[in-house]
Amino acid sequence: MDYQVIRKPKPDESRVKPRLPDPGDPHDAAIWETVQKELDWLPGGFLNKAYECIDRHALGPNQGKKALVWEGKNGEVETYTFAELKRESDKFANVLNGLGVEKGDRVFMLMERVPELYVAFFGGLKVGAVVGPLFSAFGPEPVKDRLLDSGAKILVTQPGLRRRIAEVIPDLQQLRHVIVANTASRDPSPLAEGDLSYEALMSEASSEWEIVETTMYDHSVMHYTSGTTGKPKGAVHCHHAIVQQYATGKWVLDLHEDDIYWCTADPGWVTGTSYGILAPWSNGVTQVIYEGGFRASAWYEVIEKHGVTVWYTAPTAIRMLMKAGTDVPKRHDLSSLRHILSVGEPLNPEAIMWGLPVFQQAIHDNWWQTETGAILIANYPAMDVRPGSMGKPIPGVEAAILDDDYVRLPVGTEGHLAIRPGWPSMFRTYWRDSERYNSRFRKGWYITGDRARVDQDGYYWFVGREDDVINTAGHLVGPFEVESVLIGHPAVAEAGVIGKPDPIAMEVVKAFVALKDGFEPSQKLRSEIMGFARERMAAGIAPREIEFLPSLPKTRSGKIMRRLLKARELGLPEGDTSTLEED
DSSP states (O other), X not given: OOOOOBOOOOOOGGGXXXXXXXXXXXXXXXXXXXXXXXXXXXXXXXXOHHIIIIIHHHTTTTTTSEEEEEEXXXXXXXXXXXXXXXXXXXXXXXXXXXXXXXXXXXXXXXXXXXXXXXXXHHHHXXXXXXXXXXXXXXXXXXXXXXXXXXXXXXXXXXXXXXXXXXXXXXXXXXXXXXXXXXXXXXXXOOOOTTOEEHHHHHHHSOSOOXXXXXXXXSEEEEEEEOOSSSSOEEEEEETTHHHHHHHHHHHTSOOOTTOEEEEOSOTTSHHHHIIIIIHHXXXXXXXXXXXXXXXXXXXXXXXXXXXXXXXXXXXXXXXXXXXXOSHHHHTSOOTTXXXXXXXXXXXXXXXXXXXXXXXXXXXXXXXXXXXXXXXXXXOOTTSOBOTTEEEEEOTTOOEEEEOTTSOBOOTTOOXXXXXXXXXXXXXXXXXXOHHHHHTTEETTEEEEEEEEEEXXXXXXEEEEETTTOEEETTEEEOHHHHHXXXXXXXXXXXXXXXXEEETTTEEEEEEEEEEXXXXXXXXXXXXXXXXXXHHHSOTTTSOSEEEEOSSOOBBTTSXXXXXXXXXXXXXXXXXXXXXXXXX
């Protein structure tokens, strides 16, 4: 494969961190032992994510340091120090304790990105509960599915969101209390009958709390992840995951004590929890939380206004910034940015090359899943970036490419991407579905469901999901490769590729394309894009058909839903669409 290597400039010596362990030695158990020693375990060997992220800083020299800088939808700004977050989360732990919440109970949050969400999250962990942030754009049925399956005892929400799901509340027999954060300055709505006021409860709660003794193996966070068929499944993580979230915050995000960090992901998705809550605060950095939605000028303004130094976002967002053009960022001072990362789906090489002149640096892609709990493969800040590659395994993690018998394949061969189990942030179960959980492990490997290859230098390259790979005339075609070529055309904003059944070739490649502003669908443009693709890849794997769409269906975390494109094309059931982004 041809690629351009982006050489890493000579680093600022004042910011150089100690050399990483050798990523070529994945069996070095001392790697994780060393990281674990950097954390402040509770007396008796107990471990709790809330303590590592908040209390250990609040009880030390960082107690007066800004932890959270919150900017609301209307531009209002609030700041919270580590000491203030400790006090508030201690109070909420007392609230939950007073409501009968015990260790292992599930406490879920359906909230916008407001400070009360983070207080509730840590308060739940401090009382020993399993916390489950839900995406605020969910409708009634997705919320019902998750709360029923988890058996959540407490739901913390806001007035507008409470009204949205009102119809399903009576069906949630295990739900004991609905707590509504009804801050007058944001929504002065009256409480529904039976609901509890967050403000009233907090005003009466003590700020003295001793964290429940949780072990490294106790459950802590639950995230629901959707498959092609069936209901969403709850991936459960334990407190031990903080070890890897803390480590990758240092190794991959390259967080330093003086950084201002911004993760654009919603806490309802695993990125917004692992890297929008746990990784930055376990490293004691100040992070910006922006409640508003996407608008290119607004995002650039957040970076400029708050002096963001490390920025973690998604490929979809980067493509939307590309669509807005290069004139918008020129109107903002983005010089504070020193490190940019992306996750959610593979970052197209074209996006990286676009970002070089705009941000004066490469965007660093990385790979992980809801089930892995933290980054496993990454382009480290000190590495040369190969656009299109997800990088190399982090220290202490062994990855491999396997054949259908789960035997390791040679360099350059496509196969199943697999990880050797045992990394600290590995999910511990699918909630109430051990059979499905066990099916993910074969012959000593966790089978990720992704296909990839590894080159002779150890860089991993994503090919596609197992059910996305297209078999055309005996050739396996990864949709990502075709999509990357398509969005290189000046008229194409987004592309999604599927395999369409064909009586001769088995499948042919069909592309769905959303155009940039200023371009209109036409047969002439369709032919031009097809010719463009055929010039850049073998004719046999270039799209045979192109269909224009106003926009492509995506999950709310930004992933293009190829399975939905295929289902609609073939007239098949669409399956779970609760995570579908609404226009």
